[in-house]
Amino acid sequence: MSSTLQKLTAESLSVDAIKPAPRAEGELPSFQSVYDEHFHDVLRWARAMGGRDEDLDDLAQEVFIIVRRKLLRFDGANLAGWLYRITQRTVRDYRRAAWFRNLLARKKIADPERALLKLVEPGRGPAEEQELREARRSLTLILDQMSSKQRTAFVLFELEGYTGEEIAALEGAPVSTIFTRLHHARKEFAAIVKRLKAERRLG
Amino acid sequence: MSLNDLPTGGSAPRALRDAERISDPELAFGAQLLGAVGPLPRSEQRKRRGWARLSSSSTGLGWRLRGAQLALAGVLIAGASSAGVIQYLRSSQTTPAPRGSAAEPRPRVAPVTTPAPLASPAQPTRSASEPAPPASAATAELGSRPAARGATRAKPEPSITKAARSEAEAQLLVEAMRARRSGDPERAGALVDEYRLKHPNGALQEEALILSIESAVTRKAGNSAALAREYLTRYPRGRFRAQAQRVLAPEGR
Numbered sequence: 001m002s003s004t005l006q007k008l009t010a011e012s013l014s015v016d017a018i019k020p021a022p023r024a025e026g027e028l029p030s031f032q033s034v035y036d037e038h039f040h041d042v043l044r045w046a047r048a049m050g051g052r053d054e055d056l057d058d059l060a061q062e063v064f065i066i067v068r069r070k071l072l073r074f075d076g077a078n079l080a081g082w083l084y085r086i087t088q089r090t091v092r093d094y095r096r097a098a099w100f101r102n103l104l105a106r107k108k109i110a111d112p113e114r115a116l117l118k119l120v121e122p123g124r125g126p127a128e129e130q131e132l133r134e135a136r137r138s139l140t141l142i143l144d145q146m147s148s149k150q151r152t153a154f155v156l157f158e159l160e161g162y163t164g165e166e167i168a169a170l171e172g173a174p175v176s177t178i179f180t181r182l183h184h185a186r187k188e189f190a191a192i193v194k195r196l197k198a199e200r201r202l203g
Numbered sequence: 204m205s206l207n208d209l210p211t212g213g214s215a216p217r218a219l220r221d222a223e224r225i226s227d228p229e230l231a232f233g234a235q236l237l238g239a240v241g242p243l244p245r246s247e248q249r250k251r252r253g254w255a256r257l258s259s260s261s262t263g264l265g266w267r268l269r270g271a272q273l274a275l276a277g278v279l280i281a282g283a284s285s286a287g288v289i290q291y292l293r294s295s296q297t298t299p300a301p302r303g304s305a306a307e308p309r310p311r312v313a314p315v316t317t318p319a320p321l322a323s324p325a326q327p328t329r330s331a332s333e334p335a336p337p338a339s340a341a342t343a344e345l346g347s348r349p350a351a352r353g354a355t356r357a358k359p360e361p362s363i364t365k366a367a368r369s370e371a372e373a374q375l376l377v378e379a380m381r382a383r384r385s386g387d388p389e390r391a392g393a394l395v396d397e398y399r400l401k402h403p404n405g406a407l408q409e410e411a412l413i414l415s416i417e418s419a420v421t422r423k424a425g426n427s428a429a430l431a432r433e434y435l436t437r438y439p440r441g442r443f444r445a446q447a448q449r450v451l452a453p454e455g456r
Contacts, residue, residue, distance in 0.1 A: 193233060
């Protein structure tokens with residue numbers, strides 16, 4: 001299935017795709033509507049900003065705890081941009097703390113809940129699962145070495161399918177800046193791949 | 204598509220995954236990876252689970268606060284390490300200088316404003332040839348100085364003893380973490396246990412307990428669940444509660 005078709009199918013099946021009733025100008029959204037509309041976006045942003053797949057749920061929870069606390073002070077303009085900035089700060093703090101957490105939890109204790117979910121939701125064979133795991137590992141290895149802004153633009157555009165205009169609106173930057181970031185990100189990406197292949201760290 | 208075809212500002216580029224042909228091998232490899240990994244799939248189940256967690260959660264502890272706490276612990280450990288190195292270098296001097304000589308390195312203690320009486324019975328005077336005590340001994344001596352002045356209850360100099368205690372505390376955990384890194388969980392566990400015994404009210408008790416749990420899990424010791432329960436009882440909102448819960452999870456299933 002092509003990625004576009006996959007995306008369309010997912011959207012048509014998801015309640016996320018159901019648009020809520022339009023809000024009056026300046027009216028504050030309810031917390032639940034913010035959560036319903038943007039939970040998936042927050043996960044995607046957090047991943048683009050460098051959150052590990054296994055930490056995305058925790059990061060989203062942190063973001064929405066802050067949202068719940070600050071929603072009354074939100075000015076009502078550009079909700080997505082406001083959430084994006086909260087996610088940015090949350091992921092930044094998470095990455096800062098990550099070195100110490102990794103030090104303490106170097107040997108990861110298996111998460112039985114996730115293991116169980118994997119059993120309940122099969123879908124992929126062992127070979128495909130292994131292939132996907134290897135691709136994720138390689139991609140993470142490359143993305144971890146990219147600079148923060150370029151990685152975010154790169155992942156949102158190349159992986160999550162955002163347009164330059166959408167990223168610009170979230171970042172609060174001109175579209176041309178986003179395209180320039182993307183241009184440099186691709187160059188950086190290619191250079192890292194080349195180096196890692198030379199070091200035999202990529203297949 | 205090649206690196207030379209990349210857009211600069213203004214023109215809308217096409218995603219690598221959608222490009223029909225990519226001439227640069229590195230970008231082609233990247234496109235292959237991106238295609239394999241794909242966008243994050245939407246999951247209603249994940250969303251509902253998140254909502255349930257959010258509804259049951261009343262904590263406002265964010266990464267920021269946790270980050271600050273962890274950074275503080277890091278600074279403490281780093282400080283303790285450097286203090287340990289200094290102490291080691293000082294104690295490794297083979298010929299100590301006589302006390303009172305011009306070349307004598309002074310022990311690193313805070314200056315005392317009121318000089319103690321030289322002939323105090325509890326503070327015997329030292330001969331000129333007697334070696335100067337190491338910094339830790341000097342600290343301990345200073346801590347007991349008010350008793351030497353005739354006071355009935357010894358009141359330690361808070362700033363000095365507190366700092367020394369923190370250093371000693373952190374040093375034990377630093378050693379434990381070194382042992383853990385070098386693949387010696389037995390020694391790491393022993394050092395953590397020593398820490399927990401010596402400093403029952405220590406500032407790094409939470410970290411020590413989680414290290415203890417980790418060591419027990421690594422050694423497949425039977426007390427890991429008991430330790431995890433202890434952690435959750437003592438720190439119901441602790442920052443390592445998820446790890447402690449994971450240790451207990453197989454029991455409940």
